[in-house]
Amino acid sequence: MVALLLLAACNRGGLPAGDARRPDVILVSIDSLRPDHLGAYGNERPVSPFLDSLAASGLRYTEARAHSPWTLPSHVTMLSGRSPLDHGVIESDRGIPDDLPMVQEAFQKAGYRTAGFVSTIFVSDAYGFARGFDRFEDFDIARSDNLKHPVRAEQVVTEALTWAEAQSGAPIFLFVHLYDVHYPYLPPEPWNYQIDKPGSRKSTAYRTYEFYKSKPVTPERWVHLKAQYDESIAYADAQLARLGEAWAVSGRKVDWVITSDHGEELGERGSWGHAHTLFPEVMRVPLLVSGASVPAAGVREERVGTGDVAATLAGLAGLEFASGGLDVRGAIPERDHVFETSRMESARLGLLTGSRRIDVDFARDRIDVFHVDRDPAERLVTLDDAPDLERRLYGLVGEAWSASGTVITPGWALSDGKRLDHRFVGPGRFGVFPADSRIDGEAVRDAPLPGKITLADATREQLKALGYEQ
Numbered sequence: 318m319v320a321l322l323l324l325a326a327c328n329r330g331g332l333p334a335g336d337a338r339r340p341d342v343i344l345v346s347i348d349s350l351r352p353d354h355l356g357a358y359g360n361e362r363p364v365s366p367f368l369d370s371l372a373a374s375g376l377r378y379t380e381a382r383a384h385s386p387w388t389l390p391s392h393v394t395m396l397s398g399r400s401p402l403d404h405g406v407i408e409s410d411r412g413i414p415d416d417l418p419m420v421q422e423a424f425q426k427a428g429y430r431t432a433g434f435v436s437t438i439f440v441s442d443a444y445g446f447a448r449g450f451d452r453f454e455d456f457d458i459a460r461s462d463n464l465k466h467p468v469r470a471e472q473v474v475t476e477a478l479t480w481a482e483a484q485s486g487a488p489i490f491l492f493v494h495l496y497d498v499h500y501p502y503l504p505p506e507p508w509n510y511q512i513d514k515p516g517s518r519k520s521t522a523y524r525t526y527e528f529y530k531s532k533p534v535t536p537e538r539w540v541h542l543k544a545q546y547d548e549s550i551a552y553a554d555a556q557l558a559r560l561g562e563a564w565a566v567s568g569r570k571v572d573w574v575i576t577s578d579h580g581e582e583l584g585e586r587g588s589w590g591h592a593h594t595l596f597p598e599v600m601r602v603p604l605l606v607s608g609a610s611v612p613a614a615g616v617r618e619e620r621v622g623t624g625d626v627a628a629t630l631a632g633l634a635g636l637e638f639a640s641g642g643l644d645v646r647g648a649i650p651e652r653d654h655v656f657e658t659s660r661m662e663s664a665r666l667g668l669l670t671g672s673r674r675i676d677v678d679f680a681r682d683r684i685d686v687f688h689v690d691r692d693p694a695e696r697l698v699t700l701d702d703a704p705d706l707e708r709r710l711y712g713l714v715g716e717a718w719s720a721s722g723t724v725i726t727p728g729w730a731l732s733d734g735k736r737l738d739h740r741f742v743g744p745g746r747f748g749v750f751p752a753d754s755r756i757d758g759e760a761v762r763d764a765p766l767p768g769k770i771t772l773a774d775a776t777r778e779q780l781k782a783l784g785y786e787q
């Protein structure tokens with residue numbers, strides 16, 4: 318009781334009463350968070366007591382995956398339930414289509430107070446993420462001079478709490494995006510020396526694998542990088558615990574969904590970072606669903622994805638929201654999971670189905686098949702041919718079509734399994750993925766058109782300097 322009173326005293330007045338019938342719903346996306354670095358998923362370092370407590374009282378998903386290994390497409394998927402190849406926001410010069418329904422709009426229409434607090438340009442208003450939020454705070458991160466200054470979890474959580482404290486009588490939908498676990502893993506003091514020495518800004522993340530062949534990361538440096546990564550998680554967890562305490566003290570009904578937009582390679586293949594491969598260290602994400610609408614705790618082993626997050630959020634609030642995903646609290650049939658990236662000069666498609674995963678690497682003209690039942694880390698290259706998997710994959714990402722005119726696509730196109738340039742001339746049979754591709758000026762297919770985003774030159778230069786653009 319004493320502890321509760323102290324917490325209440327720290328809470329600057331605390332949250333007002335909400336809606337006794339409808340729960341608040343809080344979505345937390347912790348950028349670049351691998352599941353296996355949370356205590357609930359087996360990390361022996363005690364870095365995530367708050368998130369572990371949500372896992373213990375709710376549902377923990379052991380087979381959750383993102384559909385894209387980088388921030389922008391993955392968050393559009395998370396909030397829309399549509400796959401990256403479906404919504405088309407797969408390049409950094411495209412924004413959310415105006416007619417793509419977003420789950421926060423469903424909350425807003427249902428009388429929820431909605432707010433988003435985010436901390437990177439790729440989840441900012443510059444890409445259209447503000448739509449459907451009564452309050453959207455991106456801390457001006459899209460402005461070039463702010464890119465140099467990370468938005469800390471403490472600031473994000475404080476702003477979110479300040480907003481929530483002003484919401485009386487209505488339920489809340491709150492979206493919190495934290496960037497502290499993203500490279501270069503530099504938590505503030507005193508978190509930065511909890512496990513070993515503080516880190517430095519000097520980073521080799523996002524270099525090519527060829528770079529690491531001549532300059533491999535030393536074993537000592539891997540130990541240090543993983544320590545910094547864990548310290549960053551500990552910092553983010555401690556800040557999120559402030560949200561947890563505020564809701565616990567207030568007595569408001571609340572449901573939590575905790576996830577990430579992608580994982581992080583930490584040396585599995587000699588590199589670190591994410592975005593240019595589809596291997597499990599970057600595609601696996603944590604997923605926790607916990608709170609008033611989750612009466613029984615448990616561990617769920619069915620395959621789910623960030624494409625299910627929007628449907629789950631809506632389901633927690635009893636709202637209708639049409640998306641491609643499922644409310645993961647219910648029955649989950651076996652489904653195919655498609656992955657894509659064209660980031661950092663890569664061009665990969667992946668399909669996870671049954672006990673196999675096919676990885677099509679167009680840039681290197683290479684196809685690998687992994688038997689994930691006996692090789693879940695996807696380390697063993699097989700010599701299998703898998704024409705059935707290729708057919709299944711292309712059937713899911715779009716049937717080939719014929720063109721006789723000039724084709725222009727801002728993304729990438731395929732012809733008989735070969736990657737083509739952005740502009741080419743038919744005739745031929747092609748599979749083209751971006752929704753805004755054109756043949757002689759006509760749209761290739763009837764799909765929402767991603768908006769064109771033009772970043773300031775200075776912003777783009779800073780993104781390049783940070784390793785986000787190449």
Ligand SMILES: [Zn+2]
Nearest residue numbers: 348349388578
């Ligand atoms: Zn990210």
